[in-house]
Structures are given as structure tokens and as C-alpha cells.
Amino acid sequence: MSLSAKTCIPCREGVPALQGEELEKLKAQVPGWQVVDGHHLWKACTFPDFRTALDFVNSAGAIAEAEGHHPDLLLSWGKVEVKIWTHKIDGLTESDFILAAKIEQIHHK
Numbered sequence: 001m002s003l004s005a006k007t008c009i010p011c012r013e014g015v016p017a018l019q020g021e022e023l024e025k026l027k028a029q030v031p032g033w034q035v036v037d038g039h040h041l042w043k044a045c046t047f048p049d050f051r052t053a054l055d056f057v058n059s060a061g062a063i064a065e066a067e068g069h070h071p072d073l074l075l076s077w078g079k080v081e082v083k084i085w086t087h088k089i090d091g092l093t094e095s096d097f098i099l100a101a102k103i104e105q106i107h108h109k
Contacts (some may be wrong), residue, residue: 001100002029002100002101003026003029003030003094003097003100003101003102006094006098007067009093009095015089015093016089016091017038017039017086017089017090017091017092018091018092018093018094019038023035023038023092024092024098027097028104029097029101030097030100030101030104031105032104033100033104033109035092037075038091038092039081039085039090039091040082040083040084040085040092040096041082041083041084041085041092041096041097041100042081042082042083043081043109044077044079044080044081044082045080045081045082045107046078047078047079047080047097048078049077049078049101050077050078052073052078053075053076053077053078053080055077056080056106056107057073057075058079060073060080060082060103060106061073061101063099063103063106065108066100067095067099067102069086069096069098071083071084071098071099071103072084082100082103084099084100085094100108
């Protein structure tokens, strides 16, 4: 099953953050996203103007609300930076990659 077809699962404290082979396997499923310091996912998405970037932010926000998993979104003219991690464990879980895959789908519509 593709990541974008899955649903984010609430994380419990004490769950270990993804590392090593598990992390690399999931990273391969979200091309264009960077794993920064093994801690969070990051991507800069470009758009032709402010309005299109804002529409993307609103769509990403709707996905975040539906999934109950919320990224940091930095909106600027023609660009949105997306940063995702699981705050409860201060690291990455599968849900972070699921959210990235769902956001990636709307970026390339």
C-alpha cells in the first residue's frame, strides 16, 4: 500500500523515532523531501505566484486537519516550505512520511 493511501496514526510518548534502514526505506518513498538531521522532513515547493502558493497552504492545511497531524508551513511569494515531524517524540514516525506523501500529491496536481 502506498504511503498516500495510509492514514496518520496518533503517536504515543515513548515510541522510538525512526532510524537507519527503516528511515531510509520510507525516505525513498517521498522523493524530493529531505530528512534533516534524522529529525524532520523538509521540502520547498515553488509556485508561479502568491495566490497559488496560498491555495497550496490551504489544501495542505485541510489534509493536516483530516489526518490530525500538522506540519509547519512557511508561506512566501511563490514558495512554501514544509517541515514535518512528530512533536510528541521529537523525531520521525511513519505518519510523518504519510503526511509528506499526501502533501506531495497536491503539489503535483
